[in-house]
Amino acid sequence: MSEGTSDRSADLVSAVKILPEFRGESSWEVAKEKIPELMAALKKEGFTYLADLTGVDNQGEDPRFEVVYELCDLSARRFLRVKTRVAEGDLVPSVSSIWKTADWHEREAWDMVGIRFSGHPDLRRILMWDGYPHHPLRKDFPLEGLPTEMPDIAFTAKAPLEGGPFVTSSALLSQDREPRAHPAEERSL
Amino acid sequence: MSSAATTLEVGDVLARTAEGSATLSGTEIGEKLVLNLGPSHPCTHGVLRLVLELDGEVITKADADIGYLHRGDEKIAENMTWNQFVPYTDRLDYLAPLANNVAYACAVEKLMGYELPPRAKTTRVICCELARISAHLLGLGAFAMDVGAMTMFLYTFTEREKIYNLIELLTGARFTTSFTRVGGQTRDLPPGFLEGVKEFSQQFLGKLDEFGKMLSRNRIFVDRTKDLGVISAALALDYGLTGPNLRGSGNDYDVRRYFPYLGYEKFDFDVPVGQAGDCYDRFAVRMEEMKQSVKILLQAIEKMPGGPWMVNDPKNVLPPKDKVLTKMEELIHQFLVVTQGPDAPVGEVYFGAENPKGELGFYLNSRGGGVPHRLKIRAPSFCNLSILSHLLPGHTVSDVPAILGSLDFVMGECDR
Numbered sequence: 265m266s267e268g269t270s271d272r273s274a275d276l277v278s279a280v281k282i283l284p285e286f287r288g289e290s291s292w293e294v295a296k297e298k299i300p301e302l303m304a305a306l307k308k309e310g311f312t313y314l315a316d317l318t319g320v321d322n323q324g325e326d327p328r329f330e331v332v333y334e335l336c337d338l339s340a341r342r343f344l345r346v347k348t349r350v351a352e353g354d355l356v357p358s359v360s361s362i363w364k365t366a367d368w369h370e371r372e373a374w375d376m377v378g379i380r381f382s383g384h385p386d387l388r389r390i391l392m393w394d395g396y397p398h399h400p401l402r403k404d405f406p407l408e409g410l411p412t413e414m415p416d417i418a419f420t421a422k423a424p425l426e427g428g429p430f431v432t433s434s435a436l437l438s439q440d441r442e443p444r445a446h447p448a449e450e451r452s453l
Numbered sequence: 454m455s456s457a458a459t460t461l462e463v464g465d466v467l468a469r470t471a472e473g474s475a476t477l478s479g480t481e482i483g484e485k486l487v488l489n490l491g492p493s494h495p496c497t498h499g500v501l502r503l504v505l506e507l508d509g510e511v512i513t514k515a516d517a518d519i520g521y522l523h524r525g526d527e528k529i530a531e532n533m534t535w536n537q538f539v540p541y542t543d544r545l546d547y548l549a550p551l552a553n554n555v556a557y558a559c560a561v562e563k564l565m566g567y568e569l570p571p572r573a574k575t576t577r578v579i580c581c582e583l584a585r586i587s588a589h590l591l592g593l594g595a596f597a598m599d600v601g602a603m604t605m606f607l608y609t610f611t612e613r614e615k616i617y618n619l620i621e622l623l624t625g626a627r628f629t630t631s632f633t634r635v636g637g638q639t640r641d642l643p644p645g646f647l648e649g650v651k652e653f654s655q656q657f658l659g660k661l662d663e664f665g666k667m668l669s670r671n672r673i674f675v676d677r678t679k680d681l682g683v684i685s686a687a688l689a690l691d692y693g694l695t696g697p698n699l700r701g702s703g704n705d706y707d708v709r710r711y712f713p714y715l716g717y718e719k720f721d722f723d724v725p726v727g728q729a730g731d732c733y734d735r736f737a738v739r740m741e742e743m744k745q746s747v748k749i750l751l752q753a754i755e756k757m758p759g760g761p762w763m764v765n766d767p768k769n770v771l772p773p774k775d776k777v778l779t780k781m782e783e784l785i786h787q788f789l790v791v792t793q794g795p796d797a798p799v800g801e802v803y804f805g806a807e808n809p810k811g812e813l814g815f816y817l818n819s820r821g822g823g824v825p826h827r828l829k830i831r832a833p834s835f836c837n838l839s840i841l842s843h844l845l846p847g848h849t850v851s852d853v854p855a856i857l858g859s860l861d862f863v864m865g866e867c868d869r
Contacts, residue, residue, distance in 0.1 A: 286800040287563055313690055313706070315805060316831040318816050332816065334803045334831075338690075338706050345803065365693030368839040376527070391520035391868060400528055401827075407532050 276301060283347075291345040296331075299348055300357045303333070307362055311335040311344060314359070317369035319377030323403035327351035329379050333359070355382035376401040485513065488850065492521045496599050496854035499864030501838070507850065515845035517838055522868040530828040534794025535561050535635050536771070538828070543629040545830065546866040548591050549584035549809045550630045551620065556806035558633035559714055560815035564802045565635065565769065565795065571758040573637045574715045578753050579650060580623075580632065581715070581806075582746040586657070587616040588809035589697075589739045589746075596736060596858035597668060600677040605667060612660055619649050635795045636770035637763030647754050654747045654754075661743055669737070678732035682844055682856040685730055692843070693836035696811030697738045698860055702730035708807035720749050732859035739861070769795035794823020803831075810834050810863060830869055834862035 279298045283291040294302055316334040333346040350356055358381040360367040370381045371390040378399035381387055389396060396418075398410050409420040491502035500521035506514035526545070530538045542557040543550035555577045562569065569577075590609040597605035617627045622643055624630040632638055668674045684694070686703040699706055707724045709717040725741035727734030764770050771790050772783035799821045805814040811833025818827035837860050844856065 287566060287802050289802060291801075314693060315812065316803065316814055316816055316829065318827070318829040320818055320827045322826075332801075332818075332829075334814070334816065338704075338711060341711050343712070343803070345801075363693070364688075364691045364843075365836055365839060368835065372835075389520075391523040393520070400525060405528075407528065 289343060289345060291347060293347045296348045296350055296356050303359045303362050306335060310337040310339055313338055314363035314365050317366055319373035319379045321377055321402045331356055331379060350379055355380050357382055358384040360384055496857055501864055510849045512845050512848055515842050517841045520868055522864045526869045527828055530825055534823040539633060540631045543631055544865055546810055546863045548863055549588040551580040551632055552584035552808045554630060554633040555580050556808060556813045557815060558635060559806060560804035560817055561635045563804045564797055564817050564819055567636055567764045570761045572760050572762045575753050575757050576638060576642060577715050579750060582749045583616055585746045585809045586743050587613050589743050592861035593739060599854040599858035600674060602674060615653050622646055634771050641762050650750055651754050654750045658747055665740055677855050681732045681852055682859060683731045692840040695833050697735055698837050701727035701735035701738045703728055708805050708812050720752050722749050732855050735859045811837060832866040832869060834867040837862055838867055
């Protein structure tokens with residue numbers, strides 16, 4: 265799908281890194297500074313529908329976070345994923361001026377993963393309440409939760425089955441959580 | 454958030470209103486009144502909270518506050534195996550659990566690289582369309598009730614009851630079905646199920662005509678829905694609206710058509726599209742969609758293929774129960790798949806399915822093994838509600854129930 269930007273400046277094309285195709289889906293990776301320019305160009309190319317915007321926490325990697333955009337071109341029936349990597353505290357340029365739907369998706373990425381967006385009209389928490397101190401979808405946030413000023417609502421009791429048989433442990437890294445990562449004697453089978 | 458609001462009790466209406474006027478800062482609050490609607494209000498169909506700024510009866514500013522039903526499904530998903538998450542998908546759009554099960558299973562199968570056997574595909578098509586009819590029926594009944602037609606709700610519930618009986622026959626549960634597994638379903642179709650669906654479909658078309666006669670030319674209903682809550686096609690797509698809400702505005706995007714899955718390209722059906730993009734058109738699109746669903750159901754019954762209904766990959770797919778109880782190999786495989794989960798490859802996929810409320814998408818990020826690294830649910834109701842702050846200003850308070858009813862959202866899915 266590289267023809268999408270072929271008539272744009274060579275600068276923009278060289279900034280895009282094309283990732284290997286997986287299950288028929290194309291993915292591009294781009295530096296976060298290039299996001300507004302690239303997204304505006306892609307929208308002009310026909311990607312008028314932003315299906316989804318996600319924040320991913322890859323704890324232990326540098327930079328730690330990833331923002332994933334799923335774009336759809338409805339007239340040409342094609343799909344494109346654009347990814348950008350972000351370190352803790354970095355500002356990602358908001359695309360809410362390009363697609364209005366990004367407004368709530370970016371608020372959710374801020375609320376859940378703690379990725380900040382610059383140029384967003386109203387970057388408030390969306391699912392948790394204003395003033396909630398944590399970002400629950402970070403890998404260092406435990407499954408049972410962390411104490412807050414509202415213990416009755418966001419309670420932090422251990423999950424009832426945690427530690428029991430057939431329950432994956434809530435390790436920091438997903439590799440460690442995976443039961444096959446542990447030697448047989450460690451497994452609680 | 455103002456400091457006064459933090460010290461007040463949660464659940465205090467005055468506190469919420471005070472907090473609401475703080476979130477709407479930037480306007481002169483003088484002649485204007487801030488009205489706090491919800492989170493527990495009959496017309497919000499769950500726990501949506503709206504903060505409305507009124508000038509007389511006209512809304513000048515609106516802010517939707519969601520999250521009252523947030524259960525952290527995405528966090529939970531990162532802590533369990535792929536199959537264990539299926540019951541959680543029941544509770545997303547809890548009016549169409551079967552369709553959610555199918556969408557989730559298809560997403561994981563895309564990650565695994567499976568091609569389903571034809572019988573499993575057609576079974577899932579029946580599941581999706583039954584769920585669509587039942588969800589639209591509830592949406593229709595609740596919408597009619599919101600604008601003042603109580604009877605409709607009782608009629609649609611009678612039909613829904615018949616669907617629930619069929620779902621019970623199929624899955625053993627009426628509401629929380631958890632029917633799919635990675636690579637297929639929990640069980641094959643029970644005897645008598647297809648006949649039951651056929652019988653339901655044939656009598657349902659007549660009922661649907663009755664419902665249409667009760668509403669579509671009803672003076673009160675038309676007056677309360679025509680030219681109300683108008684969304685243009687471009688704006689709808691910009692806000693990420695999908696499903697009947699987008700098609701009511703004239704855009705014919707239907708995932709079943711544009712990116713066919715489960716063999717939908719082999720079925721003959723129409724995608725109804727509205728013109729005006731008002732509440733009435735969204736209602737009309739849903740009515741027609743039910744008819745098309747019946748059409749798909751009858752075709753699916755007609756060409757239901759035989760053969761296997763699970764993918765053949767013993768190391769990652771649950772074996773049939775009767776063999777688990779009698780054969781050594783299958784017992785071992787069952788144990789491994791249940792305890793460690795299907796061994797997914799490293800990679801990421803996005804799969805969107807056409808659910809009753811719109812495009813339900815799953816973004817799966819796998820680092821290999823039995824648990825997801827990140828599972829994002831692209832909830833159609835979440836995107837459909839994001840347009841409210843743009844749509845509501847200019848309407849009167851009495852229009853709010855009609856607009857909310859026509860958007861037909863479910864908070865369980867919106868808040869996840």
